[in-house]
Amino acid sequence: MFIQLNQVTKNYGGIPVLEDISLEIHKGHKIGLIGENGSGKSTLLKLMVGIEGADSGTVSRKKNLIISYVQQMPKSSSESVFHYLIESFPKIQEVKQLLSYFETLFSTGEAIEEKQLLRYGQLQEEYEKIGGYTLEDRIISMLKGMNFSHKKEAYLSTLSGGEKILVEMIRILLTEADVYLLDEPTNHLDKEAMGWLESFIKNSKKTFVIVSHDRYFLDEVVQEILEIEDGNSQLFRGNYSFYKKEKRQQEEKLAKDYALQQKEIQKMQLAIRRYRQWGNESDNEKFYKKAKELEHRLEKIQRIRKPITDKKTIRGELIEEKRSGKEVVYVENIWKSYDEQAIFEEANCKIHWKDRISLEGRNGSGKTTFIQLLLGSELVDAGVISIGPAVSIGYLPQTISYKNEEQRVLDYFKEVEGTEEVLRRILANYSFFGEDVFKRLKDLSGGERVRLELAKLMQQSFNFLILDEPTNHLDITSREEIEQIIQSFNGTILIVSHDRYFVQKIAEKRLTIRDKQFTESLLEKKIG
CATH class of the missing domain: 1.10.287 (Helix Hairpins)
Structure with a gap:
């Protein structure tokens, strides 16, 4: 047994976050950790690794157990990604320097003592044992698998927050740990990189505890699901579909x-x-x-707790505008480039009424650019993008920012018509209760920003819905609620999402951007 938690309780400010948690983690186990946002999943990981202590109960770890955990992003520096990853293994670098010392000494032509040869041989054996001879190849292989080879020589200071987290995850996966604790590992990965990571974890004999809202990923890689609900935990011995x-x-x-x-x-x-x-x-x-x-x-009588019949955090429906014409979007021979970097070259596609399309392609292939072209926020360099007659667009962006971050939620929401009582009732349908409506926009979490924009979106009428990563920052419960709402929409839908479970539920076609062109195909349904 690697890690054991026995009747563990953790409080913050006197409020219990985790209560009476008991869990055993054995060698080779692959466990998915799920629960609503704020349920205590990340706290549980910190208890496992020892960053935080329990208020009561015990956390036991096997002696000399090595745990790898992405605690924070690497600091911005002038180091390249490759150099940072190499230097993350100081023992390997130390032995490499000693080997270099002896190799330089031997090349001078001076007499070599037997004890020097013996020491050199010992260092070679140690270097091989700690993975020194294969480190660079493993780094290159993992960067390629994560579709990050093009950033190999990029400075850490130039990377986005998501890219830095990806570098840190690559670093811990390179380590020879006994247990890997991964917190939302599929965030910031494109489809190919997700597939590589799934294969890596499935083929590994190591132990993994994974916090994830990616249901498809959980179905593929884990053998057990640990659910945190109302501070308590329950273990299900199967993947996500089994858990459901x-x-x-x-x-x-x-x-x-x-x-x-x-x-x-x-x-x-x-x-x-x-x-x-x-x-x-x-x-x-x-x-x-x-x-x-x-x-x-x-x-x-031992009372049975009353079942919670309505756990919804999002209540609403999309307001459909009168239908558009048959042709919603017509794209003919478009060209688009940035700083002489071509995104589209003579690209063509069509979107028809009631199409449900997943817009796909590698990170940087042009998905967000295409959405901006449809919205009119960007213009093509050549060619034609035509939006059909009577088409009205509803749009949820991936990156949600506000002109006035100091504004309160309720004041911002007053852009929607209605009395304060009506507006507060609408906001309550999206889990903004009581004093929540007086939060400053700058203080909202990623999930709260998505819910606020959904609340606004659902007060508008449209017949063409464009969603750019709509499930980002949302827990599984909220994702499922959004799926139900979108499934009931009878208009045209275009989505960009790394959430493959969500795509399977909503989309019927794929529009893939590859080699600066569009390719259309039917979506093979793997989930009912």
């Missing part, structure tokens, strides 16, 4: 058992009232005694 099936059956059984118990409790309460009434009417002590016996039995 088991969870649904548990909830159905809980609802049935709760209803039966409530029926039994009501019968007993009614019998107690009757015995007391009969005792009052007849002044017979036997009736009082019988009522007391039933009351004692009622007190000893």
Whole structure:
């Protein structure tokens, strides 16, 4: 056993985040850690690695256990990505320097002592054992697998936040650890890189604990799901699809058992009232005694918790404008480039009424550029992009920013027509309750920004919906709610998403950008 948590509780500011968590992690286990945003998943990882301590209970680790965990982004520096990864293995660099010292010494032509040859041979064996001879090849292979080879010589200071996190994940995957703790590893990865990472984890004999909202990824790589709900944990011995099936059956059984118990409790309460009434009417002590016996039995009943029948954090529906013409988008021989870097060259495609399209391509292939061209925020260098008659567009951007970050949520939402009471009721449908509506926009989390923009979007009417990474920063529950809302929309849909489960649920076609051209194909459904 590598890691054991026994009845662990963790509080922040006196408020319990995790309660009575017990878990055993064994060699070779691959565990998916799921739960709503703020449920304590990242806290649990920190407890496992020892960054934070438990308020009660115990966390035990095998002696000399090596745990790799992406705690933070690498600091910006003038180091290249490749140099940073090489220098992340100081022991290898130390032995390499000693080998270089002896090789330089031997090349002078001076007499070589036997003890020097012996020491050199020992260093060679050690260098091989710690992976020194294969390190550079492994780095190059992993950069290629993650579609990051083009950034090999880029300075860390020039990378985006997401790219820095990716570099740090590559670094820990290169280490020879016993346990890898990964927090949202598929964020910032394109489809090919996700496939490579899935294969890497599946073929590895190491132990992985993975926090992820990527349901497709969880289906592919994990053998167990640990759910954190209301501070408590429950282990399901299967992948995400197994978890969903088991969870649904548990909830159905809980609802049935709760209803039966409530029926039994009501019968007993009614019998107690009757015995007391009969005792009052007849002044017979036997009736009082019988009522007391039933009351004692009622007190000893272990109450089944009431099932939460509505856990929704997002409630709403898309308002559909009157239908557009058959041809929604017509693209003919377009050219587009930035700083002499061509994105599209004589590219052609069409989007028709009621198409449900997943826009795909490697990172940097031009997906966001194409969306900006459709919105009119960018212009083509040559060729034609035509939006059909009666087409009205609803758009959710990937990067959500505000002109006035100091503005309060409620004030910002007043752009939507309605009284303050109506607006607060709408915001409550997207989990902005009470004082939440007075938060400054700059203080909103990524998930809160997505929910706020969804709330605005759903007050508009349109017949062509464009979504750029709509599930970013959202937990699984919120993703599933958005899926249901979008599935009910009868207009045309174009989505860009790394969430393959979401794509499978929504899209029917693929529009792939490759070699500066569009290729259309049907989407093979793997998820019902």
